[in-house]
Amino acid sequence: MADAIADTRRLYTKPQNLNDAYGPPSNFLEIDVSNPETVGVGRGRYTTYEVRLKTNLPIFKLKESSVRRRYSDFEWLRAELERESKVVVPPLPGKALFRQLPFRGDDGIFDDSFIEERRQGLEQFLNKVAGHPLAQNERCLHMFLQDEIVDKNYTPSKIRQA
């Protein structure tokens, strides 16, 4: 008394090219934030981090790059992306102003554990942002990741066809 059995056979599919199946995927993008180094002396000290990128995405000019950036550079990038793109930009690890006050028991913003926490947060931030298809269109992101120096007087623009 059951209805006729429905035809549930799969639709026809093209066999996959073995190069596509076993070759490197086209979405390879790895960003590491590491090697914190404190530069300068006295009150003018600041910490820089190495931002290393490895990718096979055509939108990035360099398949491998390594630059040094400080926290204020990350802040600049976040502000640019918020203003120029429609992306909901994830938050950065904290600014830790209270750590910059005098008379602390520890090393303040040069404390090893703080730097490590901040390093992790910056790495998470960059991986979230750099993988976003819309953020990848912004000149500021590419300049931050792959240019030697961040030119804060640049002209904001969109990247067209890599």
Next chain:
Amino acid sequence: MNFFGFGQTAEIDIVLNDAETRKKAEHNGEDGRKEKYFRFYDGETVSGKVNVTLKYPGKRLEHNGIKVEFVGQIELYYDRGNHHEFVSLVKDLARPGELTQSQTFDFEFTHVEKPYESYTGQNVKLRYFLKVTISRKLSDITKELDIVVHTLSTYPDLNSSIKMEVGIEDCLHIEFEYNKSKYHLKDVIVGKIYFLLVRIKIRHMEIDIIRRETTGTGPSVYNENDTIAKYEIMDGAPVRGESIPIRLFLSSYELTPTMKDVNKKFSVRYFLNLVLIDEEDRRYFKQQEIILWRKGDIVKKSMSHQAIMAAQRFEGSSNPEKSHSQSAEDGKS
């Protein structure tokens, strides 16, 4: 005399003539609870008996007339006062007078038109019911019996597959295909997703069934979207050239047929939403409308003659399940 409950009153009971043989169907109430009601098709006769039982035997019940109505109405929740009746039939059972004892009245609404399917939704309800009214000076005595109406369709003549290439330039290109555009409520959606370009890190992919209920007209249109089902079809990261099959059985879900512009008051439409989610929880999606329709039951000997007529009118003569108009791989994975 009818004060403080000393006056005569009566209980009304409505019994259908084919209550033994007529099938019942489950229908959701406004509160979400499911109940079973007698199921009718368009054109079927609604006939039965009204039993009026006096509460105090021996006392008379004075009344201004007894009638039975068959009503089909649309009720918009934001405008409860105004019911839109699209079917309204009346039969007088008794002229004004008095009942000296409990009595039974016969009624028949012959070949009643029931143009729309019963529907209880988020903002609108369409229902059919019998209503008996004993009119009295101070307060009427009424009783309602709800029924459920199903609208049947035939296999559509034209039922093309849906095939489309969509994506984000240089990031993600997919081609999706669903084997039909019109599915009956117990059908299976067979399809596939073919990846042409994958430059993002996908974590999984799912298909959602969304019901969109539209009420109101003109500037005050209100759309209510409800996700009826979420069905994961892929876990992990695909690469270029990979095909992911889809096989989604609709009978597991509570669906109604697609209803377009019912009595110009509301619509109920269904969409398949293909959703891809990447490693950072970003969602990429493509929505596609499908038409749902109700297929008639297989004819059984126990059905009433009229139900048989109704079902036979709607059984398709062709059986598309047996046709091989679509090339399909024979069991090869």
